[in-house]
Each structure stands twice: as C-alpha cells, then as structure tokens.
Amino acid sequence: MTPNGSSGERSVASEEDRKLSYIEAISEALREEMRRDEDIIVIGEDVGGEFGGAFNVTKGFEDEFGRRRILNMPMTENAFIGAATGMALMGLRPVIEVQFADFITSGYDAIVQFAATNHYRWGGAVPWVIRAPSDGGISSGPFHSQNPEAWFMHTPGLKVVAPATPADAKGLLLSAIRDNNPVIYFESKPLYRSLKGVVPEEGIAIPIGQARVAREGTDVTIVTYGAMVHESLKAAEEISSQGIDTEIVDLRTLKPMDCETVLASARKTSRILIVHSANRLVGAGAEVAALIADEAFESLDAPVRRLGGRDVPVPFSPPLEKAYRPSVDDIANAVKELVTW
Amino acid sequence: MRSLSDEELIQVYEWMKLTRVLDDRIVSLWKQGRGVGSTFSGRGHEAIAVGASYALGPDDVVAPMHRDLGCYLVRGITPRRILANQLGRATGVTQGRDANLHGIGDLSLGIIGFVSHLPQSMSPALGAAMAFLYREEPRVSMAFVGDGSSSTGLFHEVLNLAAVQRAPFVVVVENNRYAYSTPLHQQMAIDDIADRGQAHGVAAEIVDGNDVEAVHAVTAEAIARARSGGGPSLIECKTMRMHGHAIHDGAEYVPAELLVEWERRDPIAHLEKIFFERDIVEEALIEEIGQKCRRIVDDAVEYAESSSWPDPASLEEGVYAP
The missing domain is CATH 3.40.50.920 (Rossmann fold)
Known part of the structure; x- marks a missing residue:
C-alpha cells in the first residue's frame, strides 16, 4: 500500500539513507497512516504542541495535523482510554500513547473490562492501538521500566505486539492501526535511539501473528x-x-x-x-x-x-x-x- | 415545566408502562425460578430512563445501565430481544454472551452496552461525543450513571475531560439513594451530586426523577445546549430504588417508611394523575395501553422461553472483530 500523503517523488537515496532509529520508525509509521486516513487521531498526555510526547514521537504532528487530531489529555488514563474506545465505536481509529507502559494500569478497567470484551459481548468493534513505551535496563526505576505484556496476553479480546527492529516497529504499527481490534503495542525504550535499521519507505505492514x-x-x-x-x-x-x-x-x-x-x-x-x-x-x-x-x-x-x-x-x-x-x-x-x- | 405535547406525553406514558410491565414480569419470572443467573429491577426509574432518552434524536448515542430498561426500549431494542438476552438465549442481543441488561449494545440503534464496572461506559460515551466534535456532526452522547458511580475517580475524570473538551455530552445521574446497601450519607458528605458537575465546569441541574415532564424538559434543554456547542451537562435525578440491588436482595436495610414515601411518588401513577387532572386521556385508554403492554410482554416471554440456547460450538466466535 502506498501512502498517498507522502511528500514527493520516490526516494532514489541509497539504502543507508533509509536507516531510521527505532523511534523514528514509529513516528514515520504514525505520520504516514495519519496522512492516509483521517479517522486516525492521536490521544494521550503531552502528545501535542511543540513538545510532541515525552519521547517526541509526535513532535511536529500538531503543526501538520492540527489540534483536532492530536488530543492532549489531562492526567486521566482511565478516562481517555475509555474515551478512545467510544471514538473507536464511532468509527475512528485512535492511537493512544500511555507515556510509559507502567502507567497503563491507571486505565486497566477501560482496557481489560470494556474494550477487550466489547466485540464478544455485543459486537461493537474497538479499533484502537495503545502505544506503550516499555522495558528498562536504563536506570529508570520501578515505575518507568516495566514489561506488563503478560497481563494483556491473559485478556481475551486483545492483541499484543512487541517489535524488536525499526522495520518491525513501523510495519507492526501499521498493522496495529489497521486492525479492527484493540492492540497493545509495546515499544522498547532501550532500543529507541540505540538501534538503527533499514526501514522501507513504503508502508509495508508486518502481519500481526507472524514471528x-x-x-x-x-x-x-x-x-x-x-x-x-x-x-x-x-x-x-x-x-x-x-x-x-x-x-x-x-x-x-x-x-x-x-x-x-x-x-x-x-x-x-x-x-x-x-x-x-x-x-x-x-x-x-x-x-x-x-x-x-x-x-x-x-x-x-x-x-x-x-x-x-x-x-x-x-x-x-x-x-x-x-x-x-x-x-x-x-x-x-x-x-x-x-x-x- | 412542559416540553412535551399531550400526544408525546401519551407516547412517553406508553414507554413507561411497557417498561413497568416488562420489569414486573422479569421479577416474576425470576421468583418463579424461570430466570437464568441474576437480574435487576429498575422499578421507580421509569421517568428517568424514558424521559431522558425520549429527548434524544435518532442519530444520538446513549450508554444506559441496569436500571434503564425504558431507555433500551425507547431506542428500539424489542422486549423479545431483551427477554431472550435475560434468559441467555441465542436470540438475545448478546447471543448468550452477557447477562440481563449487561452488554445490551447495538450501534445501529445508537446504544453502547455497559459493563459491571460502573461508570466505565461514561468514558466511551464521552469518546462518542468527542468523535462527533471531531467530525463536526450535530450529534449528542448521553451516559446514565448512579449515585454509587459518582464516588469513583473515573466519574470525576470524565466530567473534567468533558468540560475541557466542551463535548456534546449529557450525564444523567440516577440518584436512587443506595449503592447496593450503602446509603447516601455513607457515600458522600454533600447533599447534591450536581455539585460535582459544577466543580468541574459542567452545567448541572437537579430534577425530580419521578416527574417525567421535568426530566424530559431539563434533558431536552441540556441536549439542545450540547448540540449547539454549549458543552456538557449533568442532570441529577433524585429518585428511590424500589427493589433490592439485584433480584436476590430483599433490601431489608432500607427503612420501610422510605419506600412507603416513594411509593406515593410512583412515576407512572404520577403521570396518570396528570392525565386525569388535565383531562388528557380517558381511563379507558390507560386500560387499553396496559393491556397492549401485557400482550407485548406475554409474546416476548413466549418468544424468549422457546428460543434456542446458544450452540457451545460458537463459544469462541466473536472474541475478535474480523
């Protein structure tokens, strides 16, 4: 699939130039998808403005997509994850940032009780993604280092992905956004800037469920x-x-x-x-x-x-x-x- | 305060009466041992459930809960589908996936089904309102919650966020004085839950929850304000839970005189009195409506009890959306 919003002629740059850091790949995937599909909105704490998120994944997004699509939230994970569920039920595709995977517990009910069970109970699809910056090894302490993926694997109705390379970070985020179910996307903080890799310019989705x-x-x-x-x-x-x-x-x-x-x-x-x-x-x-x-x-x-x-x-x-x-x-x-x- | 024509008021009465007849029948089925699992009665809440949802437009969205049988009916869920759901049948709204009124959601009718973790559907209802804002659609979203819900952090988070977003969102608080067995004075140190709306910058009103005209008028005004960009509202409807928390609960902890007092204020009897006072309908019409409701409910019971059970082979179907 070719993103229709990408900014110009096909790149003739060498492969080396298409090496992105892991976090750049996340940002690129999100930007390309948002250009392609107006139903995609970003919602989370500090995601807007010049700041663009605690890790700057959405830096510059408000300028490009406007405040309507980059929703800066008060400190209310339980409310804004639930709100994203309502948006998803109305046909939007929210991409939620929880700032640190550790903070996902503050919205646990909204995820495991409501969003995860909804389609099974009454057929309402909930196509959102939670971007959860996870993992440690960088002296971030007990509340900025966690890997809570097992909690969500234990929850019927959720999908859980955890990319290890820049190409997968992009490709799995594309798939997660396009999926019609709630997907928890565990991104790896220690890889954010330490790992670079070749990332295809065209959005090549990596299928969910494929090792x-x-x-x-x-x-x-x-x-x-x-x-x-x-x-x-x-x-x-x-x-x-x-x-x-x-x-x-x-x-x-x-x-x-x-x-x-x-x-x-x-x-x-x-x-x-x-x-x-x-x-x-x-x-x-x-x-x-x-x-x-x-x-x-x-x-x-x-x-x-x-x-x-x-x-x-x-x-x-x-x-x-x-x-x-x-x-x-x-x-x-x-x-x-x-x-x- | 009057926002309904005589004809509309008769329609509202029909919905309230159908709600009551169906609710009574559900209680009776469970007492006879014909129910499955547990169930809830919303007796005494008919004016709120019907009055508030009657004020919504067809494209609006609502997130009712377990006392709001009348809301589901007004939005178009049939008594057949409701009873089949209550009895765990394949023809129920959730096809046997969820119990009693839980999970009765149908996007084609603008209904978001609820979960037991009240008020967890408040935030999806707000999200629906935020989606309407984003798409610049003149639609409104409404959530029902109880006094118990108003003590949660989420209640406050949602009101705050709704105010910040200036969302087209209406919260109907059914203050029925008890959260399961816990009376109001053990839940909060204030008299009015409406204060909690005002604290967050949400327009808040208090209304007699047993007076359907008042409920409708205040709700209709809030909906109109929301639709025209005026932001969210909270409507505190004061009422009384006339039965226990759920069917098993005799609610012996409720003082008998409180129930006697509120029985005198029964919302359906109240509306019938208005009909006679204003000479809007003849007694024969009231009788006719009652008979019609009983026929509908008889049919629904027969339909539900003769419906098939869900096929165990379907157990894993629908966990994921295609």
Whole structure:
C-alpha cells in the first residue's frame, strides 16, 4: 500500500539513507497512516504542541495535523482510554500513547473490562492501538521500566505486539492501526535511539501473528522478543566461536502467538531457551514453554529453559537492575548448558 | 415545566408502562425460578430512563445501565430481544454472551452496552461525543450513571475531560439513594451530586426523577445546549430504588417508611394523575395501553422461553472483530 500523503517523488537515496532509529520508525509509521486516513487521531498526555510526547514521537504532528487530531489529555488514563474506545465505536481509529507502559494500569478497567470484551459481548468493534513505551535496563526505576505484556496476553479480546527492529516497529504499527481490534503495542525504550535499521519507505505492514527467524541456526533455539532479541544476537555471536550455532526466533507478536514458527524451530534444534526482560514468573515465556511441552515434547533433547526478570519490582540502581535483567552472559551460559545437557 | 405535547406525553406514558410491565414480569419470572443467573429491577426509574432518552434524536448515542430498561426500549431494542438476552438465549442481543441488561449494545440503534464496572461506559460515551466534535456532526452522547458511580475517580475524570473538551455530552445521574446497601450519607458528605458537575465546569441541574415532564424538559434543554456547542451537562435525578440491588436482595436495610414515601411518588401513577387532572386521556385508554403492554410482554416471554440456547460450538466466535 502506498501512502498517498507522502511528500514527493520516490526516494532514489541509497539504502543507508533509509536507516531510521527505532523511534523514528514509529513516528514515520504514525505520520504516514495519519496522512492516509483521517479517522486516525492521536490521544494521550503531552502528545501535542511543540513538545510532541515525552519521547517526541509526535513532535511536529500538531503543526501538520492540527489540534483536532492530536488530543492532549489531562492526567486521566482511565478516562481517555475509555474515551478512545467510544471514538473507536464511532468509527475512528485512535492511537493512544500511555507515556510509559507502567502507567497503563491507571486505565486497566477501560482496557481489560470494556474494550477487550466489547466485540464478544455485543459486537461493537474497538479499533484502537495503545502505544506503550516499555522495558528498562536504563536506570529508570520501578515505575518507568516495566514489561506488563503478560497481563494483556491473559485478556481475551486483545492483541499484543512487541517489535524488536525499526522495520518491525513501523510495519507492526501499521498493522496495529489497521486492525479492527484493540492492540497493545509495546515499544522498547532501550532500543529507541540505540538501534538503527533499514526501514522501507513504503508502508509495508508486518502481519500481526507472524514471528521472524532473526538468526538461523541448528544447535539451539532462543525464543525471545523486544530488546532481548539483540542481547540474544550478541550472545549467539559470542558462542558461535565455540562452535554453537544458535537460532533466534523473534516472536514480534505475543498474542496471537505464531505457534508454528516456534514449534518448527523447536523441532529443528531440539533445545530451547526462552528469554525476556519481563518478570520470568508467569511471563510470556511460560506460555511458550507450555506450548513446546504440549506440542514438541518428543523433539526435545534437553529441558526448556527460561531467562527473565527476577520476581522483584524493577530496581533503580545499575548493579541491582543488572542483577534483575538477563544479560548477554546469562544468555550465553544458558545456551552452553543446554547444548551440553 | 412542559416540553412535551399531550400526544408525546401519551407516547412517553406508553414507554413507561411497557417498561413497568416488562420489569414486573422479569421479577416474576425470576421468583418463579424461570430466570437464568441474576437480574435487576429498575422499578421507580421509569421517568428517568424514558424521559431522558425520549429527548434524544435518532442519530444520538446513549450508554444506559441496569436500571434503564425504558431507555433500551425507547431506542428500539424489542422486549423479545431483551427477554431472550435475560434468559441467555441465542436470540438475545448478546447471543448468550452477557447477562440481563449487561452488554445490551447495538450501534445501529445508537446504544453502547455497559459493563459491571460502573461508570466505565461514561468514558466511551464521552469518546462518542468527542468523535462527533471531531467530525463536526450535530450529534449528542448521553451516559446514565448512579449515585454509587459518582464516588469513583473515573466519574470525576470524565466530567473534567468533558468540560475541557466542551463535548456534546449529557450525564444523567440516577440518584436512587443506595449503592447496593450503602446509603447516601455513607457515600458522600454533600447533599447534591450536581455539585460535582459544577466543580468541574459542567452545567448541572437537579430534577425530580419521578416527574417525567421535568426530566424530559431539563434533558431536552441540556441536549439542545450540547448540540449547539454549549458543552456538557449533568442532570441529577433524585429518585428511590424500589427493589433490592439485584433480584436476590430483599433490601431489608432500607427503612420501610422510605419506600412507603416513594411509593406515593410512583412515576407512572404520577403521570396518570396528570392525565386525569388535565383531562388528557380517558381511563379507558390507560386500560387499553396496559393491556397492549401485557400482550407485548406475554409474546416476548413466549418468544424468549422457546428460543434456542446458544450452540457451545460458537463459544469462541466473536472474541475478535474480523
């Protein structure tokens, strides 16, 4: 699909020029979709004006789209997420920013009780997206570092995505906006400006529910998503010198999960490590482990292992947070243990 | 205060009477053990549910709740669909997905279905109003809430946001004096919930919730103001919950004299008195309307009780929109 509002002739620039940071890719996706479809509006705290959001994702949007489409909200997540549901019921496609994923709890009823159940109960579709800046590793403390994706995976009626690359950040946001259901889009704060990648100029939507093999390998599979994809890639490179060939499955969508890709890799390598920065206990990885136990048990050469955040609030001080999160070393060691099982 | 012609007032009476007959029948079905799960009575709330929603236009949107049977009827949900929903049948509005009046939503009739977490439909109703603003459509959105809801943070968040947005939004507060078993004086230290509207810059009025002419007049004015860009309103309708919170609840905690006092102010009897005082209708017409309502409700009971149960194979259908 070609955005009809993009500003001019087809770019003849080199691929290098189309490298965007992860956060630029989010911004570009949103801008392109808003040019394409007048039903899309942005709603959230501090999203308007010159400021354009706590992370400047919507910087300049008010100038281009006007205050009518960039709705600056008072500190009322419960009210404005609910209001977005009403807008969606009337045919608009609100993109909600919750500033930090941690603050999503302030609108929890509006999400899990109302929006998520609505279509099942009486058939009213709720096509909104919540952009939730998540994850830590950058000393942001207990309330600006959380990964609450499992809460929403546990809620029927929601879709949950968590892109790991700039191209996916763009492509999954396009799909999330075009989807007719409530989608929670967990964007990764640690990747915002640290990660650049080639992003197609044309809006190429990445289908919701499709995982990606981020690295092909034969000895062991790491199933992961978000920032931990990159920690896993680093670990895989490190141990490749020791002759361990690691496959990495980037889930991209947590709900509905691409079970086929996960199972195909499990059957191929027979050894599975699951990694996420969200708390390990009852995290997304537990569901992956259960899936493999159910469907690929006879293919396993070793127990399924999981790495995740510890069962504590995300601590602030660097040594504590480092102890909380899986590291490249933790991942490399876990893989080595699996291959020598 | 009169905003309804005699003919309109008779129509309003018909809706109120149908509401009462259907409500009474639902209570009776449950007492006879023919119900499914729990249910609610809105007895005594007919003037509010009917009077306020009668003032809406066909393109307006409303988010009623469990005391507002009359609102669903006025908007066009038939007694058949309501009873089938109450009995969990495939022909109910939610096809067996949601209980009693919960989840009775139908966008073709401008109704947003509610959830138990009151007043969670206040914010979607406000969002509908914000969508009308965005599209510059002359439409209005209305939400019903109770006195209990007015203590939540969301109630205040929504009023504040509605005022800031100058949204075409009307909140009807049914102050029926009890949130389940908790009386007003244990819920709030003020006398009037309307004060909470004014605190947020929302035009607020208090009206006798058992006087349908008053409810309609005040609501119609608020709707007209909202439609012409004058922003949101809150209408506090003072009334009394005449039955328990839900069907199982005998409400022994309500002083008997309070119920006696409010029974004397019954909204339907009140309107009948007006008819006779103003010589608007003959007693025979009242009788005829009552019979018509009973026929409609008899038919709805038969329809609902003979409707099929939902197919368990459909369990997972509709979780997601296509």
